[in-house]
Amino acid sequence: MVPKLWLSIVFLIRIIELLMLMIRIxxxxGCLYLVSVWIEEEKGVF
Incomplete structure (x- = not known):
């Protein structure tokens, strides 16, 4: 019973780590996209 609980906890931690990685990416x-859009806007102005 205890190993099963431990495995589920490890599994949850892995999922959370994966989600954090996906959010970071x-x-x-999003930042790269905003910067590229801003550069395009600046080009359009000049």
Whole structure:
């Protein structure tokens, strides 16, 4: 019974780590997208 609980806890931790990684990647991609859009806007102005 205890090993099963331990496995489920480890599994949950892995899922949370994966979600955090995905969120971090998403934030980085969002920042890159915003920067590229801002650069395009600046080009359009000049």
């Amino acid at each position: 998403g934030v980085n991609l």
